[in-house]
Structures are given as C-alpha cells and as structure tokens.
Amino acid sequence: MRTAEHCASIVDHLDEDGQGAAKPVHGRAIPFWANPRFGLVVVIAVLIVVFSALRSAFLNVDLSLVPMQADLSVFVVVGLAQMAVLSLGHMNLAVPRMAAISAFAMGWSYQHLSVPLWLGLVIGLAVGALVGALAGWIITATGVNSFVVTLALDFALVGVVSLLYSQVGDGVAFSVHPAGMQTLRNGTFADYCAGSVCGPPVPVVVPIALGAAVLVGLLFFSVRAGREMLMTGSNANAAQLSGIATTRRIVQAHALSGMLAALAGFILAVNNGSFSADIGKSFLLPSFLGPVLGGTALAGGAVSVVGTILGATLTEVIQAGLNLLQFSIQQLNIYIGGVLLVALSADRARQLLAERRAQRS
C-alpha cells in the first residue's frame, strides 16, 4: 500500500500540467497529521459534537442514528464503486446509471421470476458487473479516454433505463416486495436478542456495506489482481513491461465498479422500499466525495478504503446535521461543496508543509 501510495504522491505532484516540481519525500515517513484520514476523523468528531450540542435529537437512536447508518451504507458502497476505477486513474461517470439498470434487473426478476431475495441480488450484481466490463472493454479496445466512454455509456443508459421501465416494467417502479426485504429495510440488530442481551442499534444493511468494504480492501491490499490494478494505475507502461495483463485488469476494475454500483442500488432500493427508476440518480457527486475526501488521488495508483468510508461518513454527518437544523437541500449543497473545497485545500497545504519539514531535517 505504502509504495503505491508513495508513487502516486509523486505522480500527483507532476500532475497534468507538469508544473509541480517533483520532490518526493525520501526516507522520512509523512507525519501523522499530514494524513488526510487523520484530518477527516478530527472534522467528523468536531461536527458530531457541534450538531449534538445544537440539536440533541442528532444523537437520537431511532430517529437519527439508525437512518444515518442506513444512508451511510449506500454512500460507502457508491464511493467504493468510484474508487475501484480511480485505482486505475480512470473515472466512471456511469455509476448512477449502472446502479439504475441493475436495480431494474433486480426488480424485474423479483416481479416476474419471483426469485428469492439473494438470487435477485446476484442477478443484479451480475448485470452491474457486465455493464462495467462492457465499459472497460470499450476503453481498452478503443483506447478512448474513460471519461468519454462512461459519459457516452451514461447517456445511453439513461435512455435504456427509462425505456425499460416504460415498456417492460410497470411504469416507473416495481411494486414487488420479495420476502426478507422488509426485514432488511426496517430491521436492526437490536431486534435480535439472546436472553436479555440485544444487538447494537445497527441496521441490518450495514454489514452488507462493511462486508463489501472489507472485500475491496483485501482485494487492493493483498490480492494479486488488486495490486496489479494499482500498478496499472500508477504507471500503465511500466506495468505492461513488467508482464501485467493491463487490459484484463482494466476490464476487471470496471466490472468491479459496476458490481459495486449495483450493490449500492440494491441497498438504496431496500432503504426506499421499492425498485424504482430514480435509483442512482443522486449517486454521481457522492461517488467522488467519499474517495476524494478520503485521499484517493484521481491520478490512480493509490486507493484508501478507510478514507472512502471516512469521506462518506463526513458527507453523511454534514447532511444529517444540516437537515436537522432545517437547512433546505439546496443550502446543504452550498456547504457540502464548500467542505469539499476546504478539505482538499487543507489537505494540499498539510502535504506541502509536511514535505517542507521533511526536507529541512
């Protein structure tokens, strides 16, 4: 992880305009306060204290904490979906529509094939992975920028999804509720008791998101495929020359992105209580917020699962807090955008400071 991250920080400094003088920090590790994750934890803690001081309802278990965790599960998985391709230095602008089309596939199979909950999920994940792989395949086969390919794919899928809903589906949503969906939606572990000891007030969907995060973390940390994706993102030529099948890794990373988008769509549909056409519509901004706030560079070669979770948490805390203070959703946007800018600028300042200090010593 460290080496890939280190390389990425060098790449980051060279970045697109080639202006930044590349001065990698040698020898000394970056001090802990220069780590973006540390800053995030501090900001999240401060915000939680501020919000709960202003409105004690912020810490209300049933009305605030449980729904927050359910929302957070969606944001984390959405962030991971974007992170999967950021590892390559690619982007996936079609995350929202990959989620939408997978949600359609899931809703359709529940409605018309009456499949059990888990099988529908598997079908949805497969559809997401296929669409993602298609994006990856187009990118590798044509050499066209991932931004353009996923932009075009997003355009096409917007149309396809609404066509599917209007012609094959039932208008804008499926009315079906497969067995177990209600439990996933409303259930928390507090409902499960062994004697007098009950579980924590954590929604049942949270472990799904956490499980996905752990698996993605393991993939990038210790599985060959994941390491090779990072190498490809770090320097595609060098990776190719070292015998890595970069083409295959690119397709796989995009397939993973599509699959995670599908999972996010599933969790959102479960939270909302229906598989509808507007699943995924609001996914684009959150998909970048999580990883970018968490320190994943757009240049590729470095990812941070913990950072993505923290970034998503920060977004969720701000949203929930401002919501409670009765800010409208539009005012909320002003603050979220502001936080993104401030957090990233502070990050850059910290990084520069740390480097300067490391050079002096």
Add this chain to the structure above:
Amino acid sequence: MSATIKDTYARRVRTFARGSESVLITTSVIGFVVLASTTHGNLLTRGTLTAIFQFLAVPVIVGLAQMVVLGVGQMNLSVGVLTGFCSMVAAWLMIRLGVPAWLAVVGAVGVGAMAGLINGVIVVLTRINGFIVTLATMTIIDGLRYGINGTSTFQGYSPSLVRFGKGSSLGVPNVFLVAMAVAALVAVFFRRTVAGRRLLASGGNPLAARLSGVSNDRSIVIAHMISGLLAGVAGVLEVALSGSVNATIGDDLLLPSFAAPIIGGVALAGGVISVLGTCLAAFIMRMVDVARAQYSIDPSWVDVIIGVVVLGAVLLTQLRHRGGGPR
C-alpha cells in the same frame, strides 16, 4: 526550429479539424434533408425552422463554454448550473432591484465570468484537479441558484428583452444570431489573438509552453474565466428566450455541454479545439431531438442515440489518428 514545430503542429491541427468538420457538415446536411423529406416538408415551415434555431442557441454557447476549458486540458462541471444561476441573477436584478435590462444582462454575464475566474484561481492556487474543483463549485452554485428565489418562477421582467429574445431579424431568430456572433468571437480569439494561441499551447504541451515563456497558470485562469463568461451569456439568452425562469434551468445542460465538443472533434487532453465542430455537433443533437418530436418517438431514445453518437465520433477520430501516421 520552434517555428517549424509550430507550423507542423498548426497544420496537423488544421487538417485534423477540417477532416472531422467535413464529416459533421455532411452528417448535418444529410440528416436535415432526410428529416425534411420524410416529414413531408413539415420541417421547412417557418414556425418549425424558427423553433429549431431558437433552441439551438443555448446548447451552442454551453458547448463552447466547455470547449474553451477542454482546450487547456481542463474540465468545467459547473457550466450547466452556472448557466441557470446567471439566468436567475439577471431576472432577480430586473425584478427585485428594478435594474434596466441592459445592465442586468451585463451584470449576469459579469457574475458568470467572476464564477469562472474563481474556478480558475482555485485550480491554480491549490493544484487540485480541475474536475474536482468544478465538481465542488458545481455543488455550491447549485445551492446558490436555488438561494435566489427558491423554487418559484421569475416572470414579467423587461418586455423589450423578451421581445428581442423571441423575435427574428431577416427571418433568423435573434438569439441564434447572438450565438453565432459569440461563436465567431471565440473562433477569432483562438485563431488570431496571442492569449488564445497561448491557451492552446498550454493545453497541447504544458512543458513546451512553459519553456517558451507561456504561463500555464494564466492560461488556465483565462480559460475558466471565458468559460464562465460564456455560461453567463447562455444564461442571459435563456432569460430572453423563455420569458420566465426558475432554478431548474441548467439541470439538463451538463452532459450535452461535453457531448457537443467531443462529437465536434475537440480532444479531452487539450490543445485542440474546433468552434465549427462544436456548433455543428450541437446542431446534430438538436436534429435528433427534432426528429424525435416529428416522429413522436419516446424521448428516451434521444439519450441512447446521443450516447452512441458520442462514442462513434470519438472512435472515428481515433481511427483517423491511427490511419494518419504517428500521433
């Protein structure tokens, strides 16, 4: 030495742009003729023609706003919401402050340029990727856009401005004439002015540009500022054209703003622009929309078709690149 490099570079750009533009012209003409003949001349009635060109103005300007930043290898995700924001500012100035129409227009365009300038300065100062910076400012401007008047509509502002917006001169809609004039100015800027050439130099090869004494930072700031200014112009055109505006304006402009330059042969990597290509691509997308209306097809097909066209156009460019020897 540097002159020859510049010459070959310029020639390559020119031939490349010409090739891609000729394909676009052919496509537009064929599309228009086919559409006109299959709808039994319905397309050629005065009302339809006016509508086609009236509603082409804003997409053209927004496409150019994106093209300018693509020229320096940047992106501007805030183009769409900024257009809506400037519309709201212009209407707000006229209705709430009673500002005369011409001053409101200047004010709204100024606000657009200011927002663009801020984008550019943030990109240069923080060295954060332009995509992320404008993603953040897009979110902020989206909030501001609703902050002006909530979800309610502004209407009943300056009748003379609306009369201008809905009117035609010599049979051509006024807003379309304005759009063409702006496009011409943008083309002159990139072709004739030093600042415009420097912008392209920075986009094409930042290192070489820097070694030849071009400030890449300045190019980036200028490009973002022009992009914001053009978004302001688009916002004002929207105000003049529609007669009533609300905060949803601009919601559906972001994706087309990328589609027009990309179909038009503008490279995402920077250094290559095509004003004519961008305008033609906007026209082709407009034709797809018109065809949908004429044949009463499900609107969803428009998105599918545009997605395919974007990809197809890029592929075509790529193939020509490969066929045309070393890149």
